[in-house]
Amino acid sequence: MAAGPQLFYCLWQDSRIRENLFEVLSKEDICNVRLASSACCNLVTKRLFLRTHLTFTASSFTRLPKIQALSRIGHYIEHLTFYFPHSNATFLPPLIHPQSGREISFLYTPHTSMGSVLERPKFANEGLGEILTSQYPPLFHAASNVPSFINAMKHLINIRHLTIKTPGQDPKERYRRDIVDYALISLRVALERAPMKKLNKLSLSVHPSAFLYLRPVQGFGCSPSAGRRWGQIRKMHINVDSWDFYGPSPGLDHLKIIQDFxxxxxxxxxxxxxxxxxxxxxxxxxxxxxxxxAPPRNSLKLFREVTSPMSPLPQVPPxxxxxxxxxxxxxxxxxxxxxxxxxxxxxxxxxxxxxxxxxxxxxxxxxxxxxxxxxxxxxxxxxxxxxxxxxxxxxxxxxxxxxxxxxxxxxxxxxxxxxxxxxxxxxxDFDGVEEEEEEVDYEEHSEEFDPCMR
Structure with a gap:
């Protein structure tokens, strides 16, 4: 009776057989093999969670069981795909004062001090915090909860490749900040503080304004050591949704932000x-x-423009x-x-x-x-x-x-x-590691992070 499991374990120890089985078995079957025995678990776990796909939700980094599961598999992850699509749930309506009915504007400052994972984001004005809590959905508070991002990212010590995908933005909302943007701020702050010394590749498939929140310097909550983390990046793949560059809203500021990034x-x-x-x-x-x-063409100035004591502004340098x-x-x-x-x-x-x-x-x-x-x-x-x-x-x-x-x-x-x-x-790869194939569809071949896979 003992010979069967022993032969099965010896079969999985052969790397060639194991890789061929990985190609033909579904993820559910691989998970079942992983749960068959502790010996198979050690052989399968690293390969199963090597590429992990995470779809951000309101409970991704705030539920304690998920964080505990991430702490057990985080050191196996080498390629993380952070997926947060735009939808009706990510749209943020204007804040309305409950008594006066006027629109409220607030200046967002990331709160980066470590505390409880379930801690609610803090704001300078307690009254404003109550209004945000009552009028904005839990997804907003999860996206702006920077300590929860920091607590989650600290477990990904062996990550080499980070992919960020934020599809589905309505072109009419290019200048409106939504929940996805707050999540990008929290993610960037967490990455700058996590011990990711092996990170060297960044893939971005994002909306145009995402570069404002992902830029490593002069950004929201940026730390002096941020340049050291982003200086590790050796390879970068960027895909951006285009727009009408010659229309009434050409978006030149977005182009400048991308170039500065x-x-x-x-x-x-x-x-x-x-x-x-x-x-x-x-x-x-x-x-x-x-x-x-292109600089504007020189036009003939009127007499008052030439003789006015107010000198004209110089042209903007190219x-x-x-x-x-x-x-x-x-x-x-x-x-x-x-x-x-x-x-x-x-x-x-x-x-x-x-x-x-x-x-x-x-x-x-x-x-x-x-x-x-x-x-x-x-x-x-x-x-x-x-x-x-x-x-x-x-x-x-x-x-x-x-x-x-x-x-x-x-x-x-x-x-x-x-x-x-x-x-x-x-x-x-430039650091001696074999390069991944660029044609792989990581959404299909990556493992969705699930706390049940423990």
């Missing part, structure tokens, strides 16, 4: 991928050369493009750029970048991709010869015209020996 990582990033969801958008790395930020010092891979997808803008971008990064990716991007105004990529073709370009690859023809928009398809990849063409070394470098 990326500028904070200019000295540490080694791999950057930026993609617009929906319609094409400007390149956030080089906004200074974009037509949206924004400087972001230059990444250690970048080795750069992708700007589904974007609109002009030839001079692309030429400046590749010229300022050709000394370090080994591959450019402009998939589904188009050129506006005059110019061709040959002109845009000319800095890579001259005899002084770093890395010798470069080769151009195009996998598909870009669908042209009615308002954006391009006479040639964009190159999906643009990389140097080295010798055979150098190519072999380069393949090894691309197949391995």
């Amino acid at each position: 990326l500028c904070n990582y200019s000295t540490s990033l080694e791999k950057l991928s930026f993609t617009w969801y929906g319609r094409k958008g400007p390149c956030p790395i080089a906004l200074a050369a974009d037509p949206l930020f 924004r400087k493009p972001v230059v990444f010092r250690k970048l080795r891979y750069l992708a700007v997808r589904n974007a609109t750029m002009n030839a001079a803008q692309v030429a400046d971008l590749v010229a300022s990064h050709k000394h370090c970048v080994r591959e450019f990716d402009f998939e589904n991007s188009v050129l506006i105004s005059d110019g061709s991709w040959d002109d845009a990529l000319a800095p890579l073709m001259n005899s002084h370009s770093h890395g010798g010869y470069w080769t151009r690859h195009s996998m598909a023809t870009v669908t042209e928009l009615s308002s954006v015209h391009s006479n040639r398809p964009s190159p999906d990849f643009y990389e140097p063409e080295p010798s055979a020996a150098v190519a072999a070394v380069a393949r090894n470098l691309y197949n391995n």
Whole structure:
């Protein structure tokens, strides 16, 4: 009778057999194997919770059983997906004073002192706190409960990759703060205080204003040591919902915030991928050369404007493009750029970048991709010869015209020996850990955090 379980345990000890079984078994079956015996539990638990998907709710970080379960499995998690979609439940109506009926405005300051996990967020005005408690749903108080986020994130000591997804925002609500934004503030504050020394990859699939709450400096509740945590990030993948950049609300301030966010990582990033969801958008790395930020044309001044003692305000200085010092891979997808803008971008990064990716991007105004990529073709370009690859023809928009398809990849063409070394470098992570496959759908392959899985 004892030979059966022993043989079954020996079968699971073989890593090749175990990985093949993981591919064909469902998550429910893997959980059942994990509960079969303590020996199987030790073999299965790490693989089962390696990638964990967390959908934020009002009880995610405030219920004690969930925090206790997270403390048991937190050290196994290496890739955490924080998922908090916009919905009717995340919309915050204006605060109304119960006696006067007037709208109340309040200045939010994160309360970061550690206390009870079930502690309610504190506010400077007790009366305001009572109004917030009575008029705002429990989801708001859970999202603004910074100590609960800190208490939860401290268990993820081995996390390497963090993914944040906030889909579903109504374009009309781009300038209205909702519960999702408060959760991003709490999450960022918690990450800056958690012992996550292995974190090196950040993936963002967020709404445009999220970068205001995720920026590591000059943010809500930012600490002096915040730069040290975000300086660990070596790889970043960003996907942002686009909007009408040439309409009545072009959202130039959102574009500036995105560029400022990326500028904070200019000295540490080694791999950057930026993609617009929906319609094409400007390149956030080089906004200074974009037509949206072109200085206004000089107009003829009237006599009183010239002779007035009040001197006119000077023109706003142009924004400087972001230059990444250690970048080795750069992708700007589904974007609109002009030839001079692309030429400046590749010229300022050709000394370090080994591959450019402009998939589904188009050129506006005059110019061709040959002109845009000319800095890579001259005899002084770093890395010798470069080769151009195009996998598909870009669908042209009615308002954006391009006479040639964009190159999906643009990389140097080295010798055979150098190519072999380069393949090894691309197949391995920069810190020596094998790179994860980018095509994996983490929502389907990640494990939803469930306190019952203990």
